[in-house]
Amino acid sequence: MLGLLNRIILTILISIITTLSFADDQHSHGANTNYLNTDWSFKGIFGTFDRASLQRGYQVYQEVCAGCHSVQHLSYRNLSEKGGPEFSVEEAKAIASQFEVEDGPNIDGEMFMRPARLSDKFVKPYPNVEASTAANGGAYPPDMSVLAKARAGGADYIYSLLLGYDEAPSGFELDDGVYYNKYMPGNKIKMSAPLSDGLVEYSDGTQATTEQMSKDVTAFLVWAAEPHLEAQHRMGFKAIIYLIILLALVYMSKQKVWSRFGSRKEPEEETFDKIERAATEYEGEDPKTFK
Numbered sequence: 001m002l003g004l005l006n007r008i009i010l011t012i013l014i015s016i017i018t019t020l021s022f023a024d025d026q027h028s029h030g031a032n033t034n035y036l037n038t039d040w041s042f043k044g045i046f047g048t049f050d051r052a053s054l055q056r057g058y059q060v061y062q063e064v065c066a067g068c069h070s071v072q073h074l075s076y077r078n079l080s081e082k083g084g085p086e087f088s089v090e091e092a093k094a095i096a097s098q099f100e101v102e103d104g105p106n107i108d109g110e111m112f113m114r115p116a117r118l119s120d121k122f123v124k125p126y127p128n129v130e131a132s133t134a135a136n137g138g139a140y141p142p143d144m145s146v147l148a149k150a151r152a153g154g155a156d157y158i159y160s161l162l163l164g165y166d167e168a169p170s171g172f173e174l175d176d177g178v179y180y181n182k183y184m185p186g187n188k189i190k191m192s193a194p195l196s197d198g199l200v201e202y203s204d205g206t207q208a209t210t211e212q213m214s215k216d217v218t219a220f221l222v223w224a225a226e227p228h229l230e231a232q233h234r235m236g237f238k239a240i241i242y243l244i245i246l247l248a249l250v251y252m253s254k255q256k257v258w259s260r261f262g263s264r265k266e267p268e269e270e271t272f273d274k275i276e277r278a279a280t281e282y283e284g285e286d287p288k289t290f291k
């Protein structure tokens, strides 16, 4: 029989192991679709981003998706921060300077445009939700800051959606500007397939297949939604090591405390044993020497 404390310790150990094996998997629950499978480098407790993939993902976002989708939480400096695409500061500055932002007022009280700096937020394609909806046939291209976190299925959903365009089955009604997608809830999406083979030319020479671009841009969007994912993984790992050490200490002190009550006999039984032993010893003595 396990003691209560042993059982508690065992329960904690089991929960640590389950947490470890299911870490980051919460997205896949409740999804009613079989998403396409990819091995993401950022999954699991030891998961880290693939820098080259994030850099390519940024390129795809910028050259393709940024025409319609904003990522309003990101600043250009994030591109050079640890745990992200890790462009050099110089590269991030060069990227920022390609965009124009409004600043001001100047001494004449006028607003003016200037090249973006590291501290500026990513430039948005439209000034507001209404403008972006109006420009997209009444459908709002969602901001991508937290999209990977907001959608059930997360990375797998976005990746599958990008590759999920197909001919509509016969009898499936589609209005103008609406497309069939296997992974969109309801199978109707008001975004035409944004990617096609060779759409971008990767600067690192990687072949820009639709699958490759989908994978890279999805990784980029996961990072955009969770820029501190790697730091969190490291933290979680440390916490688990700490818990294991703590458990070992609790277990050891428990053993020590309980060893004082090592005998399984009842106290009275033990006293009785002692008297009996004394009696036997006494009986064994030679009465003559007992003076």
Ligand code: HEC
Binding pocket: 060, 061, 064, 065, 066, 067, 068, 069, 136, 139, 140, 141, 142, 147, 151, 158, 161, 162, 188, 189, 190, 191, 194, 195, 217
């Ligand atoms: C021409 C404009 C346009 C471009 C370019 C574009 N999108 Fe979209 N996107 C939209 C619109 C509009 C919607 C909303 C569709 C709807 O609600 O039916 C959308 C929706 C989405 C959704 C959300 C589906 C959901 O669950 O609501 C994802 C994910 C997405 N786009 C990813 C991308 C990615 C990644 C790129 C770049 C590779 C991209 N889009 C490029 C217009 C665009």
